[in-house]
Amino acid sequence: MAIERAGVVGSGLMGSGIAEVLARAGLDVVVRDISAEAIASGRASIEKSLEKGVQRGKLSSDDRDAALARLHFTVDMADFADRQLVIEAASENEDVKKAIFAELDTVVTAKDAILASNTSSMPIIRFAQATGRPDRVLGIHFFNPAPVQPLVELVVSELTDPGVVDAMDAFATDVLGKVTIRASDRPGFVVNALLIPFLFSAIRMVEAGHATKEDVDLGMVNGCAHPMGPIALADRVGLDTCLFVGKSIHEETGDPAAKPPVLLSRMVDAGLLGVKTGRGFYDYSAT
Numbered sequence: 001m002a003i004e005r006a007g008v009v010g011s012g013l014m015g016s017g018i019a020e021v022l023a024r025a026g027l028d029v030v031v032r033d034i035s036a037e038a039i040a041s042g043r044a045s046i047e048k049s050l051e052k053g054v055q056r057g058k059l060s061s062d063d064r065d066a067a068l069a070r071l072h073f074t075v076d077m078a079d080f081a082d083r084q085l086v087i088e089a090a091s092e093n094e095d096v097k098k099a100i101f102a103e104l105d106t107v108v109t110a111k112d113a114i115l116a117s118n119t120s121s122m123p124i125i126r127f128a129q130a131t132g133r134p135d136r137v138l139g140i141h142f143f144n145p146a147p148v149q150p151l152v153e154l155v156v157s158e159l160t161d162p163g164v165v166d167a168m169d170a171f172a173t174d175v176l177g178k179v180t181i182r183a184s185d186r187p188g189f190v191v192n193a194l195l196i197p198f199l200f201s202a203i204r205m206v207e208a209g210h211a212t213k214e215d216v217d218l219g220m221v222n223g224c225a226h227p228m229g230p231i232a233l234a235d236r237v238g239l240d241t242c243l244f245v246g247k248s249i250h251e252e253t254g255d256p257a258a259k260p261p262v263l264l265s266r267m268v269d270a271g272l273l274g275v276k277t278g279r280g281f282y283d284y285s286a287t
C-alpha cells in the first residue's frame, strides 16, 4: 500500500514537526488539535520552519508553497476518516492518548490503516488495546526537531503485525528519508533507555560537587567527541521531560540509574526547565 494520506494528532512541538516532514515528503496531511489557538500556533511554527528551510537553501519557495498546500488543519477527528496512516503526537498523558486511539479506531475507515504513537515514555500496547485492531498499532518515535533529526525509532508491541513494522520501516526510510531502528515496547525504547541514565549520572556528578557542570560538558565534548555535553543536552531536552521520562523508566524497571536526581526534581519545581524557559543548568536569557 502506497501511503499518500496521513494524519497527525496534536500540533505542538512534535506534531507540527512530524506534519512538516510528511508534507515535505509529498503526502496529503490532516493535522488535528483541540482548539483554534493550538492549530494557529502549530501552523505558524510549520510556516516558520519551512521559511527557515528556504533561507538555508534546503528547499525552494515552490516546494515550501506546495508543502503548505498539502497541510489541512482541523479540530474534528472525523476528518481522519480516509487516512492510511495516523501519527498521534498529543500531550504525554496516558488517558488522553488512550481516548485518541479509541476514537481513531471508530473514525478511520480503512481496516489496513496504520495507527502510530510518538510517545517518548508510554507502553504502545496500552494504546493498541484501546483499539479493536492492536496488530495495526506501533510506535513511531521521532526526535526533536523532527524535520532535522534523522532518527525514527519503530516501537514494536507484543501484538504489532511484523508486516506493519516492515511497511513503516520502508516508508520512513524511502519516503521520509529517515534512519530507522527497531525497539521492543520497553521503557525508554533504545535511545532514552541509554540517554536518561547518562544525563542523570552527569547531573549526580555535579550535585555531588565532583566536577563543575562546565567541566562535565567540556570532558564529554573534548574527550568523547560528543557534539554537546550532557548538562547542556539535558537543558536542551527540557529538564521536565528528563524528569518525566526518568520516572517512567525507573517506575517500571527499578533501574537505579534512571532514578531522577534530587537536584533535577528541585530545578523542575523551581520552573528552571532549560532552554525553553530561558534558564536551566545554564542561563539562556541572552540568546
Ligand SMILES: NC(=O)c1ccc[n+]([C@@H]2O[C@H](COP(=O)([O-])OP(=O)(O)OC[C@H]3O[C@@H](n4cnc5c(N)ncnc54)[C@H](O)[C@@H]3O)[C@@H](O)[C@H]2O)c1
Binding pocket: 009, 010, 011, 012, 013, 014, 015, 032, 033, 034, 035, 038, 089, 090, 091, 092, 093, 096, 100, 118, 119, 120, 121, 141, 142, 143, 144, 237, 241
Ligand atoms: N518534546 C520532545 O522533545 C519529544 C520528542 C519525542 C517525542 N515526544 C512525544 O511527542 C508527544 C507530543 O509532545 P510535544 O513535545 O509535541 O508536546 P506539546 O505540548 O508541544 O504538544 C502537544 C499538543 O497536543 C495537543 N493535544 C492534547 N490533547 C489532544 C487531543 N485530544 N487531540 C489533539 N491534540 C491534542 C495539545 O493541545 C498540544 O498542542 C508526547 O507524547 C511526547 O512524549 C516529545
